[in-house]
Amino acid sequence: MxxxxxxxxxxxxxxxxxxxxxxxxxxxxxxxxxxxxxxxxxxxxxxxxxxxxxxxxxxxxxxxxxxxxxxxxxxxxxxxxxxxxxxxxxxxxxxxxxxxxxxxxxxxxxxxxxxxxxxxxxxxxxxxxxxxxxxxxxxxxxxxxxxxxxxGESTNSESRSSNDGAGDRVEQLLTLEARKVAAVKQGLLGFVNRSMSRLGLHVSDLDKQFSDGVILLLLIGQLEGFFVPLCDFSLTPANHEQMLHNVSLALSLLTHSGLHVSSVRAQDVVAQDVAATLKILFTLLSKHAQQEDKMAAHYV
Incomplete structure (x- = not known):
């Protein structure tokens, strides 16, 4: 008691x-x-x-x-x-x-x-x-x-502070005019497609193609250097529950990789919340592609 x-x-x-x-x-x-x-x-x-x-x-x-x-x-x-x-x-x-x-x-x-x-x-x-x-x-x-x-005690203050910065950047970005938002999205698409080229995959719609979690899981695997077993997620999700499972797994993998995405829920990504998807991609970008990060930051 x-x-x-x-x-x-x-x-x-x-x-x-x-x-x-x-x-x-x-x-x-x-x-x-x-x-x-x-x-x-x-x-x-x-x-x-x-x-x-x-x-x-x-x-x-x-x-x-x-x-x-x-x-x-x-x-x-x-x-x-x-x-x-x-x-x-x-x-x-x-x-x-x-x-x-x-x-x-x-x-x-x-x-x-x-x-x-x-x-x-x-x-x-x-x-x-x-x-x-x-x-x-x-x-x-x-x-x-x-x-x-x-x-327990907080042990990831530096990482969390960095990722909160990515979240703040996204919130600031979405207040800008549509032309600048589109330019940043194009830069992110280039980063994603360069990372996914080894798998022969191409992303053209940043707002929608991440909502089922498949591309997100494959992208994290490519960037972090591990393979996500096909038995652990739905490669062709047929319903909301399978999509939610995929995205939840992706967020869990990010955390295990030391990346904490602030204020993003799996259901937000499945619902095609653009801000949630951008926060995840900016967090990955800030770790894996400093040159692209500077380019995106210039537009913001």
């Missing part, structure tokens, strides 16, 4: 607010509003919708689970799919704890989901809580207080 003094910690409050904002922003299109992390996630409904939105996985489950047994059954199915995807060991949470509205387990689960599915999301750093551990045995009751880490 989290100690009462830790529940009042401003850092914990900020983390809860950030997670609430993330959930509600992710599920906005589905008109789902979460007001409390303590009370609104125990029955599996919100977690199921997050799984569908973030990973493109929708399970054949009833929307509303009316009984405790049905809720546990739904949670078990949803969290089984989540645990397959989350890199962090699941000993910090389980179905029973989430269903019992255990705040500590819920926070651990949500932080792990945010780190995996939207690694560019800014969460408050260095959030720790004091946890009371109680053990009951034949010898009596023994209690202990330990420190539980929810989010």
């Amino acid at each position: 989290i100690q009462p003094t830790s529940l009042k910690d401003p850092k914990l409050e900020k983390l809860k607010e950030a997670l609430l904002d993330w959930i509600n922003s992710t599920l906005k299109a589905e008109h789902i509003v979460v007001q409390s992390l303590d009370d609104d996630l125990y029955d599996g409904l919100v977690l199921h919708h997050l799984l569908a939105s973030l990973a493109g996985v929708r399970l054949p489950l009833e929307e509303i689970a009316p009984t405790s047994w049905a809720q546990l059954r739904k949670l078990e199915a949803v969290m089984g799919e989540l645990d397959k995807r989350l890199e962090q060991p699941d000993d910090k949470w389980d179905v029973s704890l989430i269903h019992k509205k255990d705040l500590l387990a819920t926070l651990h689960l949500l932080v792990a989901m945010a780190r995996h599915f939207q690694p560019e999301l800014e969460l408050p750093s260095d959030v720790k809580v004091q946890v009371a551990l109680v053990e009951v045995s034949e010898r009596g009751i023994r209690s202990d207080v330990q420190t539980e880490v929810l989010t």
Whole structure:
């Protein structure tokens, strides 16, 4: 159990607010509003919708689970799919704890989901809580207080600052006249096509051709020097879920490569949000092509 003094910690409050904002922003299109992390996630409904939105996985489950047994059954199915995807060991949470509205387990689960599915999301750093551990045995009751880490210290400030600059540049770019925006896009297309020429691929529409994640995954692989196994993504995505999975994987690969793209969600790229696509491309450009970067910066 989290100690009462830790529940009042401003850092914990900020983390809860950030997670609430993330959930509600992710599920906005589905008109789902979460007001409390303590009370609104125990029955599996919100977690199921997050799984569908973030990973493109929708399970054949009833929307509303009316009984405790049905809720546990739904949670078990949803969290089984989540645990397959989350890199962090699941000993910090389980179905029973989430269903019992255990705040500590819920926070651990949500932080792990945010780190995996939207690694560019800014969460408050260095959030720790004091946890009371109680053990009951034949010898009596023994209690202990330990420190539980929810989010570690920030270690990528330099990289994040650089990439925030790329995001600011894109926001500034989109306020310019159409002729200058088109010129920068043309420069980015040249950078992309030079990188993709070894695969015999050509991109002509920067606004639309990145929305299914295929070109983006292949581009990241070419620039970062690794091969993305075809079994890990959909080479010919046939629906929104497969496109969302592709783009989520691409954003995850960027993070593993040390590139954090500020304020970009997978669903934004799938929805053909030009600013989101440009932020990703400018981030790649700034690392891999300094000459092209200077040329694009000149237009901005």
